[in-house]
Every structure is written in C-alpha cells, then in structure tokens.
Amino acid sequence: MRLTRTSRVLLVAATTLTLAFIYVPLLIVLLNSFSTSQSLSWPPPGFTLEWWGRAFASEGAMNAVGASITVALASTAIALVLGTALSFALNRFEFFGKSTVNLLVVLPIALPGIVTGIALNNAFRTMMGLQLGMLTLIVAHATFCVVTVFNNVIARLRRMGTSLEEASADLGAGLWTTFRLVTFPQIKSALFAGGLLAFALSFDEIIVTTFTAGSGVQTLPIFILDNMFRPNQAPIVAVIAVVMIVVSLVPIYFAQRLAGDDKR
Amino acid sequence: MSSTPAIRLTGLTKSFGAVTAVDQVNLDVAEGEFFSMLGPSGSGKTTVLRMIAGFEQPTSGTVELFGNDVTAAAPFDRDVNTVFQDYALFPHMTVLENVAYGLRVRGMNKADRTARATEALEMVRLAKYGDRKPTQLSGGQRQRVALARAIVVQPKVLLLDEPLGALDLKLREQMQVELKEIQRKLGITFIFVTHDQEEALTLSDRIAVFNDGGIVQLGTAEEVYRAPNSEFVANFVGTSNVFSAEQSAALFAGTSACSIRPEKIVLAPAGSTAAHDISIPGVVAETIFLGASTRVVVDLEGGKRVSALEPNDDEAGIAHTRGDSVVVGFNRSSLVTLH
Numbered sequence: 001m002r003l004t005r006t007s008r009v010l011l012v013a014a015t016t017l018t019l020a021f022i023y024v025p026l027l028i029v030l031l032n033s034f035s036t037s038q039s040l041s042w043p044p045p046g047f048t049l050e051w052w053g054r055a056f057a058s059e060g061a062m063n064a065v066g067a068s069i070t071v072a073l074a075s076t077a078i079a080l081v082l083g084t085a086l087s088f089a090l091n092r093f094e095f096f097g098k099s100t101v102n103l104l105v106v107l108p109i110a111l112p113g114i115v116t117g118i119a120l121n122n123a124f125r126t127m128m129g130l131q132l133g134m135l136t137l138i139v140a141h142a143t144f145c146v147v148t149v150f151n152n153v154i155a156r157l158r159r160m161g162t163s164l165e166e167a168s169a170d171l172g173a174g175l176w177t178t179f180r181l182v183t184f185p186q187i188k189s190a191l192f193a194g195g196l197l198a199f200a201l202s203f204d205e206i207i208v209t210t211f212t213a214g215s216g217v218q219t220l221p222i223f224i225l226d227n228m229f230r231p232n233q234a235p236i237v238a239v240i241a242v243v244m245i246v247v248s249l250v251p252i253y254f255a256q257r258l259a260g261d262d263k264r
Numbered sequence: 265m266s267s268t269p270a271i272r273l274t275g276l277t278k279s280f281g282a283v284t285a286v287d288q289v290n291l292d293v294a295e296g297e298f299f300s301m302l303g304p305s306g307s308g309k310t311t312v313l314r315m316i317a318g319f320e321q322p323t324s325g326t327v328e329l330f331g332n333d334v335t336a337a338a339p340f341d342r343d344v345n346t347v348f349q350d351y352a353l354f355p356h357m358t359v360l361e362n363v364a365y366g367l368r369v370r371g372m373n374k375a376d377r378t379a380r381a382t383e384a385l386e387m388v389r390l391a392k393y394g395d396r397k398p399t400q401l402s403g404g405q406r407q408r409v410a411l412a413r414a415i416v417v418q419p420k421v422l423l424l425d426e427p428l429g430a431l432d433l434k435l436r437e438q439m440q441v442e443l444k445e446i447q448r449k450l451g452i453t454f455i456f457v458t459h460d461q462e463e464a465l466t467l468s469d470r471i472a473v474f475n476d477g478g479i480v481q482l483g484t485a486e487e488v489y490r491a492p493n494s495e496f497v498a499n500f501v502g503t504s505n506v507f508s509a510e511q512s513a514a515l516f517a518g519t520s521a522c523s524i525r526p527e528k529i530v531l532a533p534a535g536s537t538a539a540h541d542i543s544i545p546g547v548v549a550e551t552i553f554l555g556a557s558t559r560v561v562v563d564l565e566g567g568k569r570v571s572a573l574e575p576n577d578d579e580a581g582i583a584h585t586r587g588d589s590v591v592v593g594f595n596r597s598s599l600v601t602l603h
Contacts, residue, residue: 166319167352169339171366171417181369185356 026245033238040234051235061240064223070134071219072202075141079198080191082142083149091157109147116143117211124212132214140212141205145198152194156187193258196251204248220244268331270295270421270453271316276325278311285311287477289325293455293470295420298447300456300464303474304500309457312474313423316455317346330420345419349426351410353398359409360385360394366417384416385409387446404435408442415446421453428463440466461501465489473497495602498523505529505570506602514566516542521602528598529572531560531584532591540593546570548588560584562592 003011028042033051035044055061090102108116120140124130164186168178206221213219218226224240227233269292278286286308293299301309314320316327318339326335334342345366353362360381361368367377385391388408398406407427414422427443428436444467447454458464464471465485473481473488473496481488481497488501498504504523512518534545549569550561553576561571570592574584584590 163348163350163352164354166317166339167346167348167354167413168365168369169319170317170344170346171369171413172340173365173369174340177369181365182354 029238029241029245033235033242035235035238038232038235040238051239055236055239055243058236060218060223060227061236064218064220064240065243067134067217068203068220071137071141071217072199074138075145075202076195076198078138078142079145079149080195083146083194083198084153084187084191086146087150087154087157091154092162105150106147108144113205113207114211116140117208120208121211132212133216134213137209137213137217137219140208141202144205144208145202148197148201149191149194152190152197153187156190160186189258193255196255196258200248200251200255204244268295269293269328270297270330271455272326272328272331273312273316274326274328276312276315276327277323278308278315278320279323285477286315286322289477289479291472291479291482293421293453295330295453296451298444298454298456298467298469300458300468300471301474302458302461302464302471302501304459307474308477309472309474310425313346313425313455313457316421317344317423318342343419344421344423345414345417346423346425347407347410347414347427349429351398351406353406353409353413355398357397358394359390359396359398359401362398362409363394363413363416365413370417381412381416384412387415387449388412388442403430404439407431407439411443411446415450415452419452421455422447424454424456426457426459428458428460436463443467465501471501473501475500491600492523493603495521495523498600498602503571507568511566511568512599515544515564515568516596518599522599523602524570524594524599526559526571526573527557528594529570530593531562531572531574532593534589534591536591541596543591543593546590546592548584548586548590550586551584558583562590564592 031044032040034047034049035041035051036046036048037044086105090098090105117140120136120143121132124132124136130136164182165178168182169175173181204221205219206225209219209222213222220240221244224237224244227237271291271293273289273291276286276289276291277284289308289312301312303309311320315322318334318337318341322335326333328334329343353359354365357365360378363384364377364381367380372380382391382394385394388411390405390408390412393401393405393409398409401409407430410427424443428439431439440463443454443456456464456467465488468485470482470484471488472479475496481493483491488497492498492501492504495506498506503526505526506523507515507518507521509518509521512520512522530540532539532543544564546562546564548560549563552559552561554573555576557573557575559571559573561569563569572592
C-alpha cells in the first residue's frame with residue numbers, strides 16, 4: 001500500500017507517541033533507581049548505585065524475590081503437568097461435556113482477578129479450613145497458569161494430528177516409548193513457551209495474590225505496593241521494579257521467539 | 265505355499281455412531297499377493313486398512329494374521345507395517361533415524377540398526393540422503409523414506425494407504441514400477457489402498473472393489489476390467505457404456521442391463537454395411553483427442569449417448585467431426601451382463 005507523505009508522517013508520529021507513552025515511564029523508573037533523591041523528585045539531582053546495593057542487602061526485598069520465584073516456579077510446574085494432561089484429554093478423547101470442560105479450563109484467565117481472589121480466599125479459609133500461605137498462593141496461581149500451558153499444548157496437538165503417533169505404534173513402539181521419542185519432542189517447544197508465559201504471569205500477579213497469600217508471604221509486587229509510599233524506600237522500590245521488568249521480559253521474549261519458530 | 269491366508273477378515277464391521285463405514289467384509293489375502301482395495305473416498309477401504317493395522321477397533325468381526333486372531337491386539341503387537349498417505353515421517357529425526365526407528369524401539373544396537381537402515385535406504389535409492397531432515401526432501405523422496413521405514417522391520421504384510429496420492433503423474437508411474445519391483449524382491453504381502461483404478465489395474469494381482477462400506481467385486485485386474493458385475497464397477501473401473509435393461513431391449517433386443525467398453529465399439533460412416541452383430545445409427549456429439557487414441561461421443565437414435573475409443577494410427581484415416589452421421593457397431597460377445 002502506498003501512503004502519502006502527510007499520512008506517513010502522521011502515522012510515524014502517532015506510533016512514536018503511543019510507544020513513548022508506554023516506555024518512557026519505564027525508562028524513568030530505571031533512571032530513578034539510580035537517583036540520589038529519596039523521594040524520586042524529577043529531574044534526578046544526581047546518580048548513585050546506593051539503592052541497588054541497599055536493595056540487594058534488604059532482607060524484605062530479597063525475601064520477596066525468593067517468594068515470587070518460588071511461587072512462579074511451583075505454579076508453573078503444576079501448570080505444566082495439569083495443562084499437558086488436560087490438553088491430551090481434550091484433544092485425543094471424545095467424552096460427554098468436553099466443550100464445557102474446555103471452557104471451564106480457559107475461564108480463569110478471563111475472570112477478573114478480584115473475583116478469583118475472593119472466591120479462592122473464601123474457599124481456602126472457610127470451606128477447607130486452610131491457613132493462607134505459600135501453599136494456597138501456589139494453588140491460586142496455578143489456576144490461571146494452567147491456561148497458558150493448555151492453550152499452547154492443545155494448539156500443537158491439533159496441528160500435529162495423530163499420524164506420527166500411529167506411525168510410531170505401527171513400527172513397534174509402546175505407549176511410553178512413543179511419548180518419549182515422538183510426542184514429547186513434538187510438543188517440547190509448546191511446553192516451554194507455555195511454561196515461560198505461566199512463569200511471567202505468576203511473577204507479577206498482584207490481585208489474586210493479595211487475597212490468597214495471607215500476611216506471612218510477601219511476593220515482589222506486594223512488597224512494592226507496601227513500600228511504594230514509605231519514606232526512604234522509594235528508590236529501592238524502583239530498583240525492584242527494574243528487576244521485575246527484566247525478569248518478566250526475558251520469558252516473554254523467549255516465548256515469542258519459540259512461537260515464531262513454530263510457524264515455519 | 266501354506267493354505268493359511270496372510271490376512272483373513274471375517275464379518276468385519278465398523279460403525280462410527282450411526283454411520284456404518286464398513287459393513288460385513290469377508291476377505292482372504294494370500295501370502296505374497298499384491299492386493300488392492302479400490303474404491304471412491306468414503307467407500308470404507310481405508311477404514312478396513314486401519315483395522316488391519318490396529319488403529320481402529322472393529323465394531324464386530326475378526327482380523328486374522330497368518331491364522332492368529334489379532335482383532336484385539338495393539339498396533340505395536342502386529343506384524344504389519346503401514347506406509348501412510350501423508351508419510352508421517354518424524355520431523356525431528358533425520359532420514360536415517362526415521363528408517364532406523366522401528367529397529368531402535370526393538371532394542372537393536374546403534375551400529376546394527378544403522379547398517380540395516382542404510383540397506384533399506386539403498387533399496388529405495390536414497391542412501392545419500394540419510395543425514396537430511398524429512399522437510400529437506402521432495403514428495404517422492406519422502407514417499408520412499410516412508411516405504412524404507414516400513415520395510416526395514418521386515419513385516420509379513422505391508423499396508424499402503426494411497427501412498428502415491430500426493431505425487432505428480434510422472435513420479436507416480438515411476439513409483440508404481442518401483443513398488444512392484446520391491447514387492448517382488450521382498451515377497452511379502454502388499455495391501456494397497458487406492459481410489460485410482462488405473463493404479464490398481466497396473467499393480468495388483470487381485471483387486472477388491474469397494475463401495476458403500478462393502479466389497480462389490482473381487483477378482484484379478486483382468487476379471488474386474490473385462491467382466492464388471494455391476495454398473496458401479498463398470499463405471500468406476502475404466503469407463504463403460506452402460507445400458508439399462510430398457511435401453512438394451514430397445515436398441516438391440518437385449519434381455520438385461522449390460523455394459524460395453526469404449527474400445528469395443530467401432531464407428532463406420534453412415535449407410536455402410538454391417539460388419540458387426542449390432543449396428544445402430546447415430547450422430548457424433550463430441551471428439552476428444554487423447555494422444556494415442558481419440559474418444560468419440562455419439563448420440564444414438566433414441567437419445568442414448570455412448571463413447572467409443574478409436575486408435576489414432578495412420579491407416580484408419582477416418583476422422584470424425586461433430587455432427588457426422590455414423591453407424592455404431594459392436595459384437596454381442598463384447599457386451600457384459602450386469603446384475
């Protein structure tokens with residue numbers, strides 16, 4: 001399509017503005033993490049590495065990093081197992097209520113986090129009599145992490161069809177051998193992509209976390225929320241925010257690349 | 265030769281919900297036979313093949329391999345191998361790994377299986393391509409890899425599901441010759457599923473013509489071609505001029521429905537004396553040049569349309585054109601009675 005000069009200039013301007021609107025604030029967070037001002041005043045009066053040192057020395061911040069990574073890894077692990085099993089069940093078998101199950105599996109990612117949060121909080125405490133903590137938090141995160149793994153794996157299974165597995169069985173391989181030598185290599189990258197997205201989702205989740213973590217566990221987002229408006233803590237929060245940006249970006253980047261690879 | 269058939273199907277039936285895809289098929293295939301299952305899509309031939317391979321469980325009936333009932337056996341417990349229509353090569357493995365796969369899952373060591381797989385690749389003339397991935401091969405090459413992968417495990421029966429369907433004409437003809445040679449060399453039973461009647465006629469010792477989930481005719485290629493037993497077979501295997509009982513009574517005092525092959529019909533100029541048992545005047549409606557021969561479509565008096573095949577040799581010399589009046593002649597002995 002050919003564009004006139006004016007429309008091209010307008011398009012470039014609109015695109016630049018939109019992207020700037022999203023990314024300049026992130027850049028400011030990055031700058032603030034090096035600012036000498038404790039209250040993040042703008043422009044930064046000077047630059048220092050003090051906050052980065054303080055952040056990594058802060059027990060609360062480091063505990064939050066540990067908690068977030070633990071929760072993300074555990075819920076991703078649960079999601080990988082359940083999501084794979086679900087996608088096989090829904091792709092390879094016919095049963096009553098299949099489409100309903102499919103909808104119910106995908107729903108948690110569409111439900112408002114606040115609804116999931118309240119519902120799970122209620123279920124954990126009053127119905128199951130559980131103390132809110134790491135365990136309830138992991139289970140809560142797993143409910144939406146399953147969806148990303150499920151979506152990736154089932155898309156792969158649909159495209160793959162069953163003929164490769166039939167060929168493997170035909171050549172004498174039992175069920176487990178077929179899975180190990182044929183099915184798994186075929187769905188490996190889908191598992192990886194789904195797992196990375198699940199990790200990223202869990203890592204910065206805050207709403208469901210608020211309702212299901214209890215007071216004993218503090219994840220990174222919760223830590224930031226708690227410390228944001230405390231005096232002297234603002235630059236440390238900026239440091240943590242930068243760490244979060246990096247940790248979230250890496251999986252998204254790899255997931256995108258994998259998804260791109262699969263299209264070939 | 266033992267009298268035990270390589271494959272015996274008894275009352276084989278498969279229903280998918282309310283649809284009966286295969287209905288009461290009984291069939292014996294002898295050891296070493298090149299056997300084709302020919303039929304239009306949806307006629308049940310592929311479903312029969314999948315039940316022999318073990319991918320589908322019959323609703324009722326049994327599958328026997330060399331006298332053993334394998335109806336309930338899993339695909340990996342059957343001494344049959346399949347060449348799939350879409351080849352189903354493992355995309356993450358090299359050609360050599362693909363071919364060696366069946367040996368690998370049987371626990372053969374790497375050196376032995378590599379040697380055997382290389383041998384099989386030599387048989388299909390692809391020994392140099394062992395290191396490639398399937399995506400780097402052409403359709404015809406993939407087809408041959410699929411064949412090598414299936415025969416390397418030395419099955420007693422090889423099932424081929426429209427293996428040449430995706431190839432262009434020249435390659436198909438070449439692969440047909442190769443398939444036949446490989447089958448003769450190995451001496452194993454081939455069960456070949458196809459919707460291409462020419463392919464079935466060229467390759468097979470015997471053909472089962474499928475329609476609507478059942479076998480409508482079973483015989484050698486020649487029997488099926490020369491003596492089709494129904495209008496369906498007459499039309500599906502080659503082309504035929506089919507006369508209903510009424511038409512045959514009106515045109516040549518026939519007693520039942522019958523058919524005649526176009527090459528058995530001779531056209532003579534209008535008014536010429538009868539050299540055949542039956543002569544019917546007509547008008548040329550269309551001529552189609554086919555290279556070695558020309559198909560001439562003639563409207564007979566009374567409206568019935570027949571087609572004749574005339575060889576294009578120089579001596580014949582009579583070219584027909586649209587609108588020519590001709591006499592259609594054929595002998596009563598060339599007519600095949602349909603039931």
